[in-house]
Amino acid sequence: MGFQAFVMSVLLLVGCSAQNEPPAEPPASATDDVTVADVAEDDAQVIVMLGDSLTAGFGLPDAAALPSVVERKLTEAGYEVEVINAGVSGDTTSMGRARYNWSVASADPDIVVIALGANDFLSSLPSSLARDNLSALIEQSQQDGIEVILAGLSPRFEGADNSLEAEYAAIYPSLAATYNVPLYPDLMAGVWNTPSLLLGDGLHPTAEGVEVMATGLLPVVISVIEAD
Template sequence: MAQTPPPSPGSAPERTLKLVALGDSLTAGYNLPASAAFPPVLEQALRAKGHAVEIVNAGVSGDTVQGGLDRLDWSVPDGTDGVILELGANDALRGLDPAVTRKGLEAIITRLKARGIPVLLAGMYAPRNLGTEYATRFDSIYPDLAKAHGLVLYPFFLEGIAGDRALNQPDLLHPTAEGVRVIVRNILPTVERFLATLPAKG
């Protein structure tokens, strides 16, 4: 039986990157099998492209930004290489003051940066029935924070599926399994760009 040659110097196996998807029901996979939620589907898509990653599903249905901030320390354990931050949809649905949402997201980003954990910020748009002024104030939160903190930004998490009855559950708020696959396909290049920014660690 042929023997496997020993690895040459410097050819150690690629270390698996550990990501946490911190979000609400859009991350958690509301009303879907666990395997059809955003984090495992994204992990599978990244692995298919040769990326050694593990993505923890830290999505909690109903969470506002404040909810995510309250559980941040135990949702994102030490040793996490990067966070995909998807929060704010419930703030908008409840018509919360965009200044409060902005402050909460900035606190999450600042605390993660202090721990040396990079963030990919997934943006959200406010429902248009809340009025132009509210939408303008809310929608600007994500690009503003990404610019201020030098983050990789995916402008709109629901790009390609928002309002599409074929890709959403009957509530028109939560994606179907196929809708999640569309989200993953659309966000994949941005996530790959994010992975390329992560510092190499031994």
């Protein structure tokens, strides 16, 4: 699909979230959704998925959201894991960075999947800002002893002749190489161009689409689990 189609696809990532930066501490009403309420089993690997509406499960029940499906598939494959949904519709990299302590570090996870940046582009924020925020998230995670998987949300910038488009397209592979972290370049691989895997808005994945997304992401997650 072309770049304009991609832009239309991620417009709804903004969802209904406010555009103001979130507080560094969670509002009381948010803690149940994006922080750890229960302690994982002693032997379970904890994975946090930090992202926007594609992580949060826009328009789907909790059990059909990407983190829940990834957890189910990993469990079926014989891995003892807890996958925590730290997705918030509309989040920019700044917003994800602001809530790192209470939506990622508070879980004391083994792995974090960082899937942010599309909303920065849609807001025409400088690519340097998104890069700096993603860099800070990766660095803080690594300092905290958390393995990082970087998930690209802007996989196809076809004919990117606009400088901002090209700058954003380069962020993810560059950061993956700089910090030596695994890159999953296309979180919606196999779903973007398949209408039957999209909700009625034609943009967000159906439950079946999320199954495809999870299947694609799974080998990267397993490789990190097994490397520990």
